[in-house]
Each structure stands twice: as structure tokens, then as C-alpha cells.
Amino acid sequence: MSDENKSKTFLGFDFSTQRLKAVVIDENYEVCHEADVEFDVDLPEFRTSGGVVRGEKGEVTAPTLLWVKALDMVMDRLIVAGVDFSTIEALSGAAQQHGSVWWAKGSKERLKNLSSEDFLHTQLASTFMADSPVWMDSSTSADCRAIEEAVGGPEELAKVTGSRAYERFTGAQIRKMHRTRPRSYSATERISLVSSFACSLFLGEYAPIDLADGSGMNLLDIHSMQWCEEALKACGDEKLSKKLGVPVPSATVVGNISSYFVKRYGFKPDCKVVAFTGDNCSALAGLRLRSGWVGLSLGTSDTLLLGLQEARAPPAGHILVGPTSEAPYMALLCFANGSLTRQSHRDRLVGASWEAFNELLQATVRGNMGYMGIYYDTAEIVPRAVSGRWLYDASGRALDKCAPQFEARALLEGQAIARRVHAEDMGFKLDSSSRVIATGGASVNKELLQIFADVFHTPVYVQDKHANAALLGAAIRAAEVWSVHTNTKLTGSEPSISPVATPYPDSEAIYTPMLERYRQYVDTIPKLQ
Template structure:
């Protein structure tokens, strides 16, 4: 065997909404091979659109067998890509948050007795009692209000679990199942998150829910790191705690890989399975965020990931148990109006050209001559508000017909100001060691990143290794947990960051007053109840 084939590698998975992705990294954390399966196109027999099945009254689900069959396919694609599974020391994964998987009785026995001669999906075809509610489901408003009332109100629920009740969260979803489909609830031997379900496939038994993903359920006390008894009682019966199992730290090695994968694919028998977690939690690990750093994901929606040293009751957004020792807690702020809103107004102002939009920005100055704008093309999450557009002049009067260049900068500065203001509401403090780590499709836009650097008065960096922080984070967590357990330092353990934007010296002087104006503007915006 040549030396190259003996080098250690690590495997990560991302069970996202629309596809399953896999990546293999080396000891230097450089990507060696990748593969993916797109659910709609590659698995048309499940009749999904955008990876989900939409029902009535806001119900959105996905068949768990879809994800199992996708795993069969992606492993075969990794073989074609040249992956030598015998070199993989550890694996882990990420998954879309807030989805739940309802295992049928006897499924754990099936997981432990899989035949290597057959696909996973043929052996687990009867393993689930119902389709899985996913994060897009909005059918549990009544259950959210009931859960909040049971624990003493939305503020008390946020203080205990890190979030007020949200329709997509697993606690309200379980309550709805208990209330409307009691036979399915009783028939479930185990309730997994999508992350712990995926981990179970590799472990050959039910994997525990990890604390980081588990704290996005409205059921976990983020202070004691145990299930909240009041929340459990509000969402199910006395069997619910057993159905969920005992949560574990995200950095836990749960055991060796199932013999099925050793015999069918040639994995090492001692390949370690590290607890899987949610995609946002995995992205924080992938960005290698430290306390005081900000992960800035610029996608269809924009997401801020903040490493925190202690939990705080969030007025908006969420506080989760952190996936790494460097950030024992993490704050998550999701802004619905992100890149799609930026693109819509680019099209309106200059047509389908970012270069032309950048020309507008270069025709303005930082601070935008006092013009400020808030643009919600869709209902906003942080703060909760309906669609609308509000633009002011420096005097505070409504700007009736601002020039295109002022609108362009007002849009981007307004978004950046919102991100900073709501981060500060989570008790996040910037200092000389702070930095923004940008990822996502819009992270290639230098003008946008410069605006974020100025508004936050903090340098912006991009991570060189991979654009998908959640996927890379899964492989990195596998490597780092294995490294810590084995006492072996890996050459890629220090992140490779590239600086892309540095704030101007007078940025704080310009934007601190604008933060105050932003807070005043949102006070007068109609709120969604």
C-alpha cells in the first residue's frame, strides 16, 4: 500500500432540505472528494418539490425513507469518486434543523441486524410511522401558544429553552402529533431529530439527540442541559422523555460504525461515529467561530451565528448550546430578507447586473447623506413584521423619491445595521478581537462585505476551504473530536482565513448614530402577531 492511501481522512454529511451532500477531507482539512444527491431530480418517486411535500393548512413534511435511499446513492457516488473508506478514521454529519423522525416499534432491532447484501432503504421500508414534519411547517400556531402558556409565557419559555415557541420547532410539532394523531404518537418507539436519525443509520442503533440541535426544540433547558419537565408535560405524555432519550454533548463519540458499513463498503471496524447536529450548529463549527466572532451567512435569508460565553434570554432569534468548547453557547438570528430581497431591488434599480449595482454604490458615500432604508419584500422574522418599504432622509422625514444610488446604499446599510442592532440585543459585544466570517452566495460581493465591515467596525474574513460551512463543519467536527480523543494533532486544525474588508477609521462615528435611528424606525413598523 502506498503512503498516500494510509493517510487519515474524515467524512462529513449534510442532510439538507433539498439534497444530501457528502465530503471527505484529509488531515490538512483540504477537501479530497465530494458527492451529492438532489432529492427532486434523483429520487422522483418520492414526489417532492424542493425536497418536501406540502399539505393543507401549512403542513410541510418529507418521507424519511427519501433520506435513507439518498444515503444509499451518495455512498455509491463516493465510491465512483475514488473514496477509500478504509482510510476514514471518523465521520459526523449535519441536518436541517427542527425536523422530527418517528421510528416504528422494532426499528432499532432492524438497525442492528442489517444485511450487507441489501440496500438500507429496502431494509428500513417499514421503519417509520409517519412522514417527518420539517422546518418549513407552519401548522402548529395553537400548539405554540399552549406550550408558552404551560411554562409561564413566551419570555419564560425563551429564558428556559433559548427561544419563544416557533411553529417549526419540534416541541410544538410533537404536541400537535400527540393531539391530532394519537395512534402515531403511541406507535413511535423513538422520536429523533433528523440529525440523530441520520446518525442512527451509521451507528446501528438509536443515536441520542445532541445538546446543540436539541436546544432548537423548545424542550431542552439550556442551563441544566436536561429536558424541561414542564415543556415535556405540555407536549406529550409520561412516555415522551423515553421516546426522546437522554441528550449528549455534541462532541461525543457515540461508538464505532455499524458492521453493515464495514462489510458493504469496507469502512474500518473502529471508524468512530461522532454525534450529528443541526446545520446551523455545524456551520458554527465549520467557520471555527470563537467567542466574540460573528458568522455571517449571506443566502436567500441572512443568518448571524454568534459564539457566546453564557446564555441570555433572547428578545428575538435563538440561543442554543454551542457545538464546540470554544463557544459554549451560540446565538442564531435569521433574517428572512436577505439575498433574494437584494436581488429584487437590484433588478428594479439597474436590471440583472451586480456590476451596475456596484456602480451605484460607488456613487455614494458611507452614511449615505443621511438616507436610511428598511426593505421587507417578505414577512420578516427579526423583527417580526409584515412586508413593506420605509425610507427616510437624514432629517427623519419620509424620502418620497430618493435617487437610485441612495436607494442602493440605503438597502445594504439598512440590512447591515439590522444585523448589528439585533446582535447587540443578544448581549453580543464587539471588541478589538472580533471579526466577521462571511459565507454563502453573496459573500463574493466585495462592496457588500465592505459595508458590513464598516457598520460592525470589524474586519471581514472568508473561509478558504469550502463555501458550505455546515458540510465542512461536519467533517471538521469528526476530525477534531477524533484528534482530541486520539491525542493526535492534525495539520489543518488552524483555520485558513482570508481578509476581504477592513473598516475605515471613522466607521464607528458614522454608524453609531445610524444604529439609534434604525431602532427608532423599527419601533414604528407594524409588527406581526
Template sequence: MTEDTRKKSFLGFDFSTQRLKALVIDEDYGILQEADVEFDVDLPEFRTSGGVRRGEQGEVTAPPLLWVKALDMVMDRLVVAGVDFSTIEALSGAAQQHGSVWWSKDAEARLSKLSPDEFLHTQLATAFVADSPVWMDSSTSADCIALEEAVGGPEVLAKLTGSTAYERFTGPQIRKMFRTKPRVYQAAPRISLVSSFACSLFLGRIAELDLSDASGMNLLDVHSKTWSEECLKACGDETLAEKLGAPVATATALGPVSEYFVRRYGFRPDCRVVAFTGDNSSALAGLRLRSGWVGLSLGTSDTLLLGLQEAGAPPAGHVLVGPTEAPYMALLCFANGSLTRQNHRDRLAGNSWDAFNELLRATVRGNMGYMGIYYDTAEIVPRAAPGRWVVEGAGRPVERPAPQFEARALLEGQAVARRAHAEDMGFELVESSRLIATGGASVNKELLQIFADVFNTPVYVQEQHANAALLGAAIRAAEVWSAKAGVTLAGSEPTVAPVATPYPDAEKIYKPMIARYREMLQNIPKLQQQTNTKTG
């Protein structure tokens, strides 16, 4: 068998909050094998709940050795699933964003001398000096305020780093460690994100942070793509830049897989390890968004992912360095998504989507001027308190509109909000624009038609794998390998199917509603405290 005809496959991992998942794809990007480890169930000795340990005053951590042992287990499960590791040309991964891993002084030496006869977790038991603060941690409000004040305020920080200060972001978390546990800070020669930590296990050395995940730390200047000296100084001391190391582009092959994996599992010695990134960045890659495309995940919360040519200063949401061809990516997470839709479906249509959709069909597009904002839970974008606000065409509040008007006001209001805030992040309609919908609610054709009309662009669905971050990890491994090898893979072109097309008069109807939505926001109570809700 020649090198050109030899079977090729690619491996992706997702180190998420509650489990570790692995996926093998072929050259057509078809799914070959999968395996997963659920932390609470499969590793009860770490005594986690939902993959984390909760402390006092909002502290939430996870032991990094949990993730190492989970990797031992998922690799064994891949063996049982029949994976031929000698066919894997490259691997990459995704991980929960914002978590930090604090390595011990001898950690890199241990990584470089792993014995293939022993598990990883037994050899790395002393490789960490602290448990890892993760994205659910909300104990750093004082550090967020101090960071913003150090650079000149939240707007300046957003312009510099792509986000105002958030408790879960790694910069404030490092500042808290530096302030409250100086011995831990001094004892750690290197600090990784969960993504680069996981990558290190495969490289046999401490891996570089990738730029996309690093831009979710409140430390990276997203314009120069280097660490901000002001932010580093506000969050640590003169050693912090060295502890973090210089970040690299997400599409970087960092080196061959370590000898440990070659000898223990039969990987090819030239199998490439591509930089791991954050789960949202990896999801963007998994959706394979092209210029002008917007990813629309319709889940418990709704998430918009879009590529940007320039980085602005978002009043809400986040701008990250792009993991794919676009220089930047925007991330907008709306807390009131499918769960809010379901709550009001139950109230208006007796637990039936068919009955709810009949209510929608009893009204016209534009809803005779009725508009609604429905926050069953505190909203992230914009930061706002729970409540329900419905107005009629003249802008007067309406207490109890007819069910059909309320049903359409709910869905049109959500879609209008998604477009308004996407525009704030730099979204512009172009001829190639389209929405790529995923998530549980993407099966609702009535909802997708409303999004098509409000965004005045076609809506497509991509039916390949439910976990876009995991699929994105394997796809990034494949695409970086193919670019370096000069080989075009059969699965590289995304396969999407159109499900909704805007009516010709859509922009005429909905553009004025976007302006009305912005006016309504002025009268909605704002949340003063920071939110610790996950990005994505």
C-alpha cells in the same frame, strides 16, 4: 505503513431540505471527493417538490424513507468517485433543523441486523410510523400558543429554551401529533430529529440527539442542558422523555460505524461516528469561529452566527447550545438580505454593482445623517411588515432622497441592524473580534467595508467550501477524532484573509446610528403572526 503514517480522511454528510450531499476531506482539510443526490430529480417516485410534500393548512412533510434511499444512492456515487472508505477515520453529519422522525417498534432491531447484501431502504421500509414534519410546516400556531401559556408566556419560554415558540420547532410539532394523531404518537417508541435519525443509519442503532440541535425544539432547558419537565408535559405525556432519550454533547463519538458499512463499503471497523447536528450548528463549526468572531453569511437572507458565554432570553432570533468550544451560539436570520440589496441596486443603478458602488463612493460614512430600513419582504428580525422607511439627520421622514444617499442608507441600515440585534443577543466588541464573511455578497468589498465600520472590527473571508454546514460536518468528525487520538491535524487552523478594516473614527460615527435605528423600529408595523421562515 505504520498507523502514524497511514493516509487519513474524514467524511461529512448534509441531509438538507432538497438534497443529500457528501464530502470527504484529508488531514489538511482539503476536499478529496464530493457527491450529491437531488431528491426531486433523482428520486421522483417519492413525488416531492423542493424535497417536501405540502398538505392542507400549512402542513409540510417529507417521507423518511426518501432520505434512506438517498443515502444508498450517495454512497454508490462516492464509490464511483473513487473514495477509499478504509482511510476514513471518522464521519459526521448535518441535517435540516426541526424535522422529526417517528420510528416504529421494530426499527432498532432492523438497524442492528442489516444485511450488507441489500440496500438500506429495502430493509427499513417499515421502520417509520409517519411522514416527518419539517421546518417549513406552519400548521402548529395553536400548539405554539398553548406551549407558551403552559410555561408562563413567550418571554419565559425564551429564557428557558432559548426561543419563543415557533411553528416549525419540534416541540409544537410533537404536541400537534400527540393532539391530532394519538395512535402515531403511541406507536412510536422513539422520536429523532433528522440529524440523529441520519446518524442512526450509520450507528446501527437509534442515535442520541445532540444538545445543539435539541436546543432548537422549544423543549430543552438550555441552562441545565436537560429536557424541561414543563415543556415536555405541555407537548406530550409521561413517555415523551423516554421517546426522545437523553441528549449528548455535539462533540461526542457515539460509537463505531455499523458492521453494515464495514462489510458493504469497506469502512474500518474502528471508524468513529460523531453525533450529527443541525445545519446551522454545523455551519458554525465549518466557519471555525474563535472567541469574539462572528459568522456573517450574506445570501438571499443574511445570517449572523456567534458564540456566546451565557444564554439570554432573545426577543428575536435564537440561542442554541454551542456545537463547538463556546457554551452557546446565537442565530439571527434576516429575511431582507441580498435579494433586497439587488432589488434596490436595480432601481437606483440600473442592474450594475459598479454603478451602485459609484453611488456609495459619492457619499461619506454616516451618510450625512440619512438612515434607511428596507423590508421588501416581511422581516424575521425583528418581526415586521414589508415597507421602506428613510429619515434625515433630524429624524424627519424623507420621501425621495438622492440616489447616492439612498444607496448608502440601504447598506448602512442593514449593517446597523445586524449589529444592534447581535448586541441584543450578547455580542460585545473585544480586541479579538472579527467578522468572517461568506455567501454570494461577500465578494462586494464596498459592502464589507461598511460592515467593518459599523461593527468596528476587521472583516475576513474564508475560501474553502461554499457549503459551510457540509464542511462543518467533516471538520467536526476530524476534530473529535484528533482530540481522542491525540493527533494534531494540519488543517485544524482556519485560514482566513482580511478584506476590510474599520476606519479609526468608525465607532464615533456608527454607535449613535445604532441608537437611532432602535428609535426608528418603534414606528415600524409589527407582524402579529408567527413566522415559519427557516432559522438560517
């Protein structure tokens, strides 16, 4: 079959916290092939738990080489799945936000001169100066305060960069590295985000940071779309911008694919590489959110997403540069205690069975007889609070424990209530036309989605055929940016969505008082300093 008659396909990746996923879609945006690698299971030699390594004093990192070896493995699994790489016109990707990658001097030349006869991970084994701090890291509080002070305080920093300083944000991580490991810092040739690092592997040279993911660093002026000089200087390095490179819009073709992939896997030499972005940004693109709709990503962390036409930085949450022209900006609320917290308490209450956990839920009633819980297995982001567990009965009395069925519902209702309360604090207003679009691994749990529908008093929908909006969004972005770049019309359409949970008529009466109780309880929880 000639190249002209071959079907056009597009490839997307998602370098998430716990696994690497890949998807191939056709011109109609239908999924053709998928593959994934689960870090803990498939790469046990890196000794990760939940895809990360926990250190002392809030440090959480991932071995950078883990992601490289995972890419080698997922590419082989795509071959087994029957992917014809010569049909792929463009690729793009998503990655966990806020993580940083530290390239050693000489890495640029090594990327350019990779041998197609060997795996990536064997050739890049000595390329990285340090393991990668990731979004779960909470060890940089002092660095956050220093950056805020240098720019004029947390409110001023939020006005400029879209967020007050947060421990996981890359700016604070850079300042900490410069302060505590000066030799490693000086030997670093380039600092990437996980997204631009992953893009670099396909490009065969350093890929630029895209504006959407770059706006989650506390270093980018989200109005001028340039690095904020005051924030850069606060990190301690007058020449930091050279280590970061020039940021580019998310809808940018950054180049053709590396000859390594052409020779090893049979990609076309002119296969386009579209800038990779953060997973939340990619999810917004994949969900195609409309006015009045809220994106709810239920993953390792839970995230609320909303497209915005202008940037108004709230005291909590974040404003990021949008990945699409339809939404110049996006609001984001990230809750650190998502699926991992749900899973750990499921294991504690019933063992490793969601079916058994859901049976506990079914043994209770909506509103949980007044029992409420706040569960932070790790330091929480919204609100900024220490780890811990707090249980209350209907009278507001603090409890050490309660029956397993009440605790199961207290966990999930408490999470859903927190999501709505903090969304409202950002100015989100739900009305009769609103809907919640759920995505992420936990969006397959109908019992959980019913709780969100009742707490939000809004129908919950999921995408048909594919639950991972970040992954699908990466492939769709590759297709759409390629379409514009080559002036080629594609037949793909917006992914369809289906209702999976409808609120009960009395849900607002049940949960409105619980929203106010949550506000009172959360104010008493010790804050992260």
C-alpha cells in the same frame, strides 16, 4: 499498502435545507474530496422548491425519504470522486436545525437489518410516519403559547431552555402532532432531529440527540443538560422522553459504523460515528470563533453566532449548549429571510444573474440616498413578524416601489442593518479587535460582504479554501473527537482566514443613523401572533 501506512481521513456531511454535501479531509484538515446533491435539481420526483414543500397556514415540510435517497446519491458520487472509504477513521455531520423525523414502529429493527445489496431509500421507504416539519414552519403559534404557559411564561421558558417558544422549535411541532394527528403520533416509535436521524442511518440504530442541537427544541434544560419535565408534559405525552431518548454531549462517539456501510462501501468496521449536531452549532465549531469575533452564516437563513462562557437568555434570539469545550454556550440569532429572499428579489429585479444584480449595486452609493427596505418573503423569526415588503425614502415616507438600483441596495443594506441591530440588542459589543467571519453559500458575494463590513464598521473575513463552516466543522469534529477517543495526535490546525472586505472610514457616520431608523420602522411591522 498496510492499514498502518494508509493516510487517515475523516468524513463530514451537511444535511442542509436545499442540498446534501459531503467532504473528506486528511490529518492536516486539508480537503481531499467533496460531493453534493441538490434536492430540487437532482431529486425532482419529490417536487420540492428550495428543498421544502409549503402547505397551508404556515406549514413547511420536507419529505424525509428525500434525505435518505440524497445520501444514497452522495455516497455514489464520493465513489466517483475516488474516495477510499477504508481510510476513514471517523465521520460526523451537521443538519438543518429544528426539523423533526418521525420513525414508525419497527424502524429500529429495520435499521439493524439493512441489506448491503440494496439502496437505503428502497429499504426505508415505509419507515416514516409523516413528512418532516422544518425550521421554516410557522404553523404552531397556539402550541408555543401553551408550552410557555405550562412552564411559567416566555421569560421563564427562556431561562430554562434558552429561548422563548418559537414555532419552528421541535417542542411545539411535537405538541401539534400529538394534538392534530394522534394516530400518527401513537404509531411513532422514535422522534429524531434531522441531525440524529442522519446519524442513525450511519449507526444502524437510533442515534441520540446531541445537547447542542437538542437545546433548540424548547424541551432541554440548558443548565442541568436534561429534558425539562414541565416542557415535556406540555406537549401532551407523559412518556415523551422515551420517544426522544437520552441526550448526549456533541463530542460523543456514539458507536461504530453500521455493517451496511462496511459491506457496501468498504468502511472499516471500527470507523467511529461521532454525534451529529445542528448546522449552526457545527458552524461555530468550524469557524473557531474567538472573543470579540462574530460568525455570520449566509445561507437559506442568515445566522449570527457567538461563543459564550455562560447562559444568559435574551428576550430575542437563542442561547444553545455549545458544541465545543471552548464555548460551553453559544448565542444564536436566526433570520428566516436569507439567501432565498435575496435570490427571489434578484430574479424579480434583473433575472437569474448575480452579476447583473451587482451592477445595480455599483450604480448606487453607500447609504442608498436614504432609501431603506425590509423584505420578508416568509414570516420572520427575528423580529417575530409577518411576511411583507416595506420601502421608505430618506424622509421616512413609505413607498410602493423605487428604481431597481435603489431597491437592490435597500434589500441588502436592510438585511445587514437588521443583523447588527438585533445583535446589539443581545448585548454584542463590537470594538477595534472585532471581526466578522462569514460563511455559507452567499459568502462568495464580495458586494454583499462589503455592505456587511460597512454596516458593522468591522472587517469581514472568510475561511481560506472552504466557505461552508458547518460542513468543514462536521469533518473537523469527527477528527478531533476521534483523536481524543483514541489518544492519537493529529497534525491538523485551525483553518486560516483572509480579509475580504474592509469598512470605509465614513461608514459609521453613514449607517449609525440608519440603525436608528430601522428600529423605528421595524416597530411598526405587524407581529406574528
